[in-house]
Amino acid sequence: MPYxxxxxxxxxxxxxxxxxxxxxxxxxxxxxxxxxxxxxLVFVNSVCGCAAGNARPALRLALEHPVLPQQVVxxxxxxxxxxxxxxRQYFAEYQPSSPSMALLRDGEVVHFVHRHQIEGxxxxxxxxxxxxxxxxxxxxxxxxAV
Amino acid sequence: xFHPGHQDLHGITVVVETGGALTYVGRFDVExxxxxxxxxxxxHDAAHGGSKDDYVRRSxxxxxxxxxxxxxxxxxxxxRITRLAEVES
Numbered sequence: 243m244p245y246x247x248x249x250x251x252x253x254x255x256x257x258x259x260x261x262x263x264x265x266x267x268x269x270x271x272x273x274x275x276x277x278x279x280x281x282x283l284v285f286v287n288s289v290c291g292c293a294a295g296n297a298r299p300a301l302r303l304a305l306e307h308p309v310l311p312q313q314v315v316x317x318x319x320x321x322x323x324x325x326x327x328x329x330r331q332y333f334a335e336y337q338p339s340s341p342s343m344a345l346l347r348d349g350e351v352v353h354f355v356h357r358h359q360i361e362g363x364x365x366x367x368x369x370x371x372x373x374x375x376x377x378x379x380x381x382x383x384x385x386x387a388v
Numbered sequence: 389x390f391h392p393g394h395q396d397l398h399g400i401t402v403v404v405e406t407g408g409a410l411t412y413v414g415r416f417d418v419e420x421x422x423x424x425x426x427x428x429x430x431x432h433d434a435a436h437g438g439s440k441d442d443y444v445r446r447s448x449x450x451x452x453x454x455x456x457x458x459x460x461x462x463x464x465x466x467x468r469i470t471r472l473a474e475v476e477s
Contacts, residue, residue: 292399293399335450336450336451337450337451337452337453337454338451339451339452342451354450354451356451357401357451358400358401358448358451358452358471358472358473361399361400361401361473362400362471362473363473
């Protein structure tokens with residue numbers, strides 16, 4: 243059962259402040275991920291205070307890097323259930339976990355950050371790994387950086 | 389500590405190896421007199437074929453395929469506990 247919307251509102255707002263586009267419906271997910279072109283980061287948000295509480299600040303730090311995905315989108319696991327399930331279909335090779343992050347280029351997953359790679363790590367450490375992935379897979383400065 | 393007030397591994401996804409054919413990958417919850425409690429657990433049974441190491445590496449790369457929501461492994465059966473994040477995928 244989803245948490246009280248008022249409880250998760252700050253977690254949503256944290257992502258929006260980072261420039262992430264929230265995807266809350268099937269149509270929004272398909273519009274963003276169907277026939278996806280360019281580079282994108284999909285952040286699967288979570289109410290988990292410790293893992294997601296480090297993952298969101300990690301993403302904020304990583305987005306200060308000069309090499310960025312062209313788009314950042316987010317779905318909220320356990321809250322926007324259908325949207326999250328649909329988003330996961332676009333990276334179905336990877337088992338569901340939240341929080342997690344998928345880096346895509348032209349619809350292909352080029353890097354995936356699982357929850358188990360977030361647990362117990364500082365935002366700085368997580369961001370460091372994300373930045374390496376940005377450099378490796380995105381390579382050039384985003385034209386439409388967040 | 390990941391979750392203050394809890395055991396060090398609480399909330400961390402771990403690989404629990406046993407002295408037998410079974411290997412578990414799941415989120416460590418607590419250890420008590422019953423054993424090690426895991427949540428959202430994948431199970432590998434070497435008796436059914438397939439390499440344990442391959443299973444663990446695949447879990448590290450693609451995530452844990454959850455087969456049990458909660459499972460308790462008796463402490464006497466545990467031979468090693470490692471963090472899945474430390475496994476090279």
